[in-house]
Amino acid sequence: MISRNKHKKAGLLVMLVLMFSVLATACGSTEFETVEVIKEITKEVPVEVVKEVVKEVVKEVEVEKIVKERVEVEVEKIVEVEAVKDKREIVFGGLDWTSALVQNGVARYIVEHGYGYPTSQIEGSTLPLFQGLRKGDIDLTMEIWLPNQATAWNEAVKAGEVLPVGKSLEDNWQSSFLIPKYMQDANPELDSVEDLKEDKFKDLFEQEGGKVLLLGCIAGWGCRTMQDGDDSGPGQIVGMGLEDHVVLQDPGTSGALAAAIEAAFAKKEPLLFYYWGPTALALKLETEMGGLVDLEQPDPSTCADNSPIHGCSFPPAEVMIAMNMELVDDAPELIAFFKNWDWSAVNQLAAENWHAANSEALADKGASSEEVFTATGVAYLKNNEGWKSWVPADVLANVEAALAKE
Numbered sequence: 042m043i044s045r046n047k048h049k050k051a052g053l054l055v056m057l058v059l060m061f062s063v064l065a066t067a068c069g070s071t072e073f074e075t076v077e078v079i080k081e082i083t084k085e086v087p088v089e090v091v092k093e094v095v096k097e098v099v100k101e102v103e104v105e106k107i108v109k110e111r112v113e114v115e116v117e118k119i120v121e122v123e124a125v126k127d128k129r130e131i132v133f134g135g136l137d138w139t140s141a142l143v144q145n146g147v148a149r150y151i152v153e154h155g156y157g158y159p160t161s162q163i164e165g166s167t168l169p170l171f172q173g174l175r176k177g178d179i180d181l182t183m184e185i186w187l188p189n190q191a192t193a194w195n196e197a198v199k200a201g202e203v204l205p206v207g208k209s210l211e212d213n214w215q216s217s218f219l220i221p222k223y224m225q226d227a228n229p230e231l232d233s234v235e236d237l238k239e240d241k242f243k244d245l246f247e248q249e250g251g252k253v254l255l256l257g258c259i260a261g262w263g264c265r266t267m268q269d270g271d272d273s274g275p276g277q278i279v280g281m282g283l284e285d286h287v288v289l290q291d292p293g294t295s296g297a298l299a300a301a302i303e304a305a306f307a308k309k310e311p312l313l314f315y316y317w318g319p320t321a322l323a324l325k326l327e328t329e330m331g332g333l334v335d336l337e338q339p340d341p342s343t344c345a346d347n348s349p350i351h352g353c354s355f356p357p358a359e360v361m362i363a364m365n366m367e368l369v370d371d372a373p374e375l376i377a378f379f380k381n382w383d384w385s386a387v388n389q390l391a392a393e394n395w396h397a398a399n400s401e402a403l404a405d406k407g408a409s410s411e412e413v414f415t416a417t418g419v420a421y422l423k424n425n426e427g428w429k430s431w432v433p434a435d436v437l438a439n440v441e442a443a444l445a446k447e
Contacts, residue, residue: 175365211384232337
């Protein structure tokens with residue numbers, strides 16, 4: 042009886058050894074060890090102990106399997122997150138005038154839905170936003186007006202901080218010395234900035250301290266430097282000898298400038314002002330409100346570098362699209378897109394007129410300024426065809442698919 046029990050226990054031990062071999066193989070072991078089977082057992086091993094050992098080994102195998110599965114899942118998650126983060130956010134400069142913000146609305150929609158990059162914008166004036174572009178806080182700016190920003194622009198390009206990648210707002214013009222045509226109709230001899238030095242003409246305008254008020258550029262805009270001057274030149278007012286006859290008034294915002302001009306035209310009041318085109322307001326002044334006159338000024342060819350900062354009129358501007366150099370590495374495919382960008386007066390007026398007709402209603406419904414310009418971009422893209430030649434076929438398909446859901 043005792044001998045039979047010994048044989049049973051010996052059989053159990055053999056089974057235990059074989060089971061450990063199987064478990065070791067399941068755990069990934071590739072090495073095998075020859076085990077000598079003892080035929081006679083001199084010490085009894087309780088069956089309960091054998092069962093507990095087997096349970097512990099099985100438990101360890103199950104834990105290893107679970108850990109391995111979890112690691113594989115986490116690796117998959119990490120790979121998926123890295124794929125999503127591959128296209129980083131692109132920050133646009135939100136220049137504080139309508140034409141630039143309209144272009145942002147169009148460009149951002151294409152970049153987001155066509156190329157797959159998330160976008161945002163930082164709003165502000167010309168000079169601080171350009172410094173942000175140079176430092177990399179901003180990736181793209183849709184309007185760099187030259188020569189207004191020529192000094193800082195040349196420095197940044199030479200330093201390798203920014204790259205010109207295209208041009209925008211074609212057919213442009215700007216002037217610091219505009220008057221309503223109804224003023225010249227009543228005073229035909231008023232046709233030059235030199236006339237602003239004569240009392241008989243100065244008396245036609247609103248004055249401050251005996252000087253004609255010039256509703257001028259906003260502090261922080263590049264054109265303000267052209268009017269006031271800096272270390273590189275005296276500016277238009279001093280350069281044209283008008284410092285004793287003209288005083289500049291800052292309207293504060295782009296909207297306030299436009300509102301003041303339109304209000305004066307509506308009441309046929311005298312006005313000396315700065316403005317630019319192509320813009321919806323300039324078109325309205327020309328076609329619906331009697332027209333405007335650009336007073337004669339020294340030609341840009343008479344000034345060093347053709348720059349108005351030396352006392353001459355504005356030449357036709359080069360309006361550049363600029364990219365921070367870091368974005369050249371992060372999103373090189375956008376360079377070709379912006380080189381194809383063709384923002385003519387026709388495009389600008391189509392988009393801006395929609396904005397003028399719909400912005401107030403959208404704002405009344407709670408839309409932010411940024412949301413209104415996004416809606417303007419969508420409206421332009423839906424109702425115009427020219428932009429479709431700026432992008433490759435796959436990007437075009439992506440944008441059109443997104444527009445179909447708007």
